[in-house]
Amino acid sequence: MTPPEMEARIVRYGDLKPCRTAFIDAHTPGSDRKENFTIIGGGVSEAADQHVHITIPHGFNIGAAGQPPKCRNSLHSHRTAEVFFVLSGRWRFFWGRWGDAGEVVLEPGDIFNIPTGIFRGFENIGEDYGMIMAILGGDDAGGGVIWAPQVIEDARDHGLVLSAEGKLYDTKRGETLPEGVGAMPLLTEEELQNFPEPTTREVIPGYVARYLDLAAMADRDPVPVIGEHGVLRDKPGFEVALVTRASATRRMHRHDRPSVLMPVKGHWRVVWQGNDSTPAGEATLAPGDTMSVPENLDHTAYPSMTGEAALYHVVGTDDPAGGTWRVDEP
Incomplete structure (x- = not known):
């Protein structure tokens, strides 16, 4: 694109x-x-x-x-x-x-x-x-x-x-x-x-996850926050992960459905590829910005400046978008 x-x-x-x-x-x-x-x-x-x-x-x-x-x-x-x-x-x-x-x-x-x-x-x-x-x-x-x-x-x-x-x-x-x-x-x-x-x-x-705890867990890889294997175990029709400076990568990847990037801390450079596998463009996101990444588009996101950096990543799933209150067994 x-x-x-x-x-x-x-x-x-x-x-x-x-x-x-x-x-x-x-x-x-x-x-x-x-x-x-x-x-x-x-x-x-x-x-x-x-x-x-x-x-x-x-x-x-x-x-x-x-x-x-x-x-x-x-x-x-x-x-x-x-x-x-x-x-x-x-x-x-x-x-x-x-x-x-x-x-x-x-x-x-x-x-x-x-x-x-x-x-x-x-x-x-x-x-x-x-x-x-x-x-x-x-x-x-x-x-x-x-x-x-x-x-x-x-x-x-x-x-x-x-x-x-x-x-x-x-x-x-x-x-x-x-x-x-x-x-x-x-x-x-x-x-x-x-x-x-x-x-x-x-x-x-x-149901509640603290940012400082999540950031500490995302020291190597993005931490699943909401999902079947998330810190908050649930399947609400989407998954949420936290990516930090320590867990960000410049490796290109793609999803089979649209995904969303929502920075919480710092500035993030998003790079995507064109049909000829060369970078087609890039954009910089700041806290409060929201970016929709098309499905099947190779892209990556990583901090563009020094300092603390974190963003929430959201992608849909095939799970039903409903549910009821439950109390998890200890």
Whole structure:
């Protein structure tokens, strides 16, 4: 592929286009200053004006959330995987029907494979604007978001109504539900019983990995983070690995499906080959950039400057993009 063709598959941090009305809590005090980004695939945004940077199917979606201090994302659940890693800032993740079943605080580079089927939320508890990057299972990301009932009720009090079809309507702008379309029904108490309330001690060992631990393990080879043989054992429809300066190689390789490079630390040079086995081009990635590498393209990535360097590598698998909460046996 030519450099212009490859550049079209790179979303630079500085070129990210935010949506400030992506979800039902966009007007709710405490959640009304967040920005959502859909980088690869449409994600689960409920707004018609959400910009999608790359529409090529990968078998998973890549997104991001940017929030100023003390801004939170309201309690919701997904039917497929939701994996976050912290790009910048300090973040508190919490879960449960009311958000009080458990919590964990993550720092830059830390990764959280949030169990499916539980209500979860997060907030920036740092002192500056922070960003978390997200990987969602499946090309359609599981068909939307399931909101805790109180979130829908609070949103209605502040002018936002979610239709049964999963689309947002802003009554403050004079919007109303179309004729024949009802509002999203609240989950019943019986339905709410199907959402587990795992404790912090149950969640952290199998679902949270600290960046410093992963970087130490990637001293020779990239460390599998999420996958059948990963530090976090799961098969959510994609695999995630961490590559560091110590485990990077200039040896060309390829995948039989699109893969994604997401730098966490340092600058990375990505080199790819053309049909004549000579380098066709190269690009440099910085933290916050996201690059989609085409399937069957020989390429390599390695640090381009001195200093700490690490990136997350994501590639799809044939495993189903769903699952349920589980507690691993000791």
